[in-house]
Amino acid sequence: MSDYLATGALPDEYQQLAKTVADFAKTVVAPVAAEHDANHTFPYEVVAGMADMGLFGLPFPEEYGGMGGDYFALCLALEELGKVDQSVAITLEAGVSLGAMPIYRFGNEAQKEEWLPQLTSGKSLAAFGLTEPGAGSDAGGTKTTAKFDSGEWIINGNKQFITNSGTDITKLVTVTAVTGVKDGGKKEISTILVPTTTPGFTAEPAYNKVGWNASDTHPLTFADVRVPEENLLGERGRGYANFLRILDEGRIAISALSVGAAQGCVDESIKYAKEREAFGRPIGHNQAIAFKIARMEARAHVARTAYYDAAALMLSGKPFKKQASIAKLISSEAAMDNARDATQIHGGYGFMNEYAVARHYRDSKILEIGEGTTEVQLMLIAREAGL
Structure with missing residues (x-):
């Protein structure tokens, strides 16, 4: 995976995973996202679908019922889900990195054998x-x-x-x-x-x-x-210290989710800017709209590069605390900024909850708070810089 930063191309297995999850997000998650959001209902049928795909077991060994993948594979899945529905994405993120991962990292063999097969299957949370x-x-x-x-x-x-x-x-x-x-x-x-x-x-x-x-x-x-x-x-x-380690890892996963949200706002805005006409032409022909979307795309790209870098360090066994905080800081702000701009581009429609950008506008704020606030990330980055 680390070769991506040099070549710009993910290995085939990662690309295929991302495509598979993207198809699932489009065909299974998106059609029911607005209804579950409006009714405040947990999407059991979607979670069951993710379980059948093995998403809850992505970064765990096969001996515990996992898929034998790695943490970056989880991040790619979270990014694709985050484009469509952050509620579904955070259900997976919390189920894996906050639910099962502490047992895998710190549990004894008996605890792993009892709990991990249940959790990696996605049948239990x-x-x-x-x-x-x-x-x-x-x-x-x-x-x-x-x-x-x-x-x-x-x-x-x-x-x-x-x-x-x-x-x-x-x-x-x-x-x-x-x-x-x-x-x-x-x-x-x-x-x-x-x-x-x-x-x-x-x-x-x-x-x-x-x-x-x-x-x-x-x-x-x-x-x-x-x-x-x-x-x-x-x-x-050692509970506090162990959970700090879990949070460091989780910040990379939340960053991936945030990048998905940021990119989802870009994708929805491009589509809308091509279809919506004002004063006799698509609004995307107006430089003010085109430049706004260009900045949104730039934010998503930079944030994605940041979480890829943090994940590469983590998987190589190198220190990654600072990079995880940088990724979390940049990506959560990118998600919130892009959600605001996407809502503006959509005008009145962007204020309607049935539109994905409206959900992103409401959903994205917590990305700057959960698993370490923006202020905590700045504190950690400054501390790692020697201040």
Whole structure:
């Protein structure tokens, strides 16, 4: 994949994957996107289709039910889905990079064998329980607790804005919780696997959101939730550090989704500019419109190059934290800027929810917030630059 940056051509297997997902997005996702968005319904039939295609198993080994691909393959799929429906794309992104990936990265063999085949098949979903009412960008402010007693973890606390946490196929939530105090008084934060059928676990009513209306998002409550000792994921006290690694990877995936959104706005605007006539000719013949679309295309291209670069570093085993933050910063802003410009190009029609650009306008804002805000990315980039 890294050869792309030098040659401009993706290997055949990546090109074929992108084409297959693009066809699926056009024929299966697009026809129902507006309805699910309007009704705030989870697209179970679309998710089932993605599961049948093996998309939830893309970056995982075949021994765990995966497709034997890599993280870049996931990113290509997210980009194609993001062009059409961000809700569907974030369902896949969260299901893989936030749901299954922590178990693959940090789980023991028993945990992998129990959970990964379910998750890589797409028949079940897992969620990533990090954010709390008082701990968003400052994840170290975690207040949820897990006390160890008689061979069990007893969990109490709340999480919020958790994707894929309340669907009919959600089977697991990985939770960050304070499990003690380290030397110096700092919180010891660990990660614990909580099956959704565990007594005391509640997915509260879904949020009424500005966008991503077909994505499942809930606050969660843990009231004396008891799980066995072996549900500890990874080393005790390493939960925060491990989740930071997951977020670094996830930022590349969110960048890919954002690029898809940015490119989708370009594609819709080009189509509209060729069809819509004003003053006797297509509006695309007007330099003001043509130049606006040209800038939109440039934003999408630069953002795509950024996430390709970050993914190449990650897959080669090189440091990629700064590049992931750069990609996330550039691509999320490109998505929001392109959504605004696309809405303007469409005029009154761009303000109608049945148009894809209207959904992108509502959906894209969260891309500048979720998995690390714009301000957090700037902080991380500055820190990596030595400031």
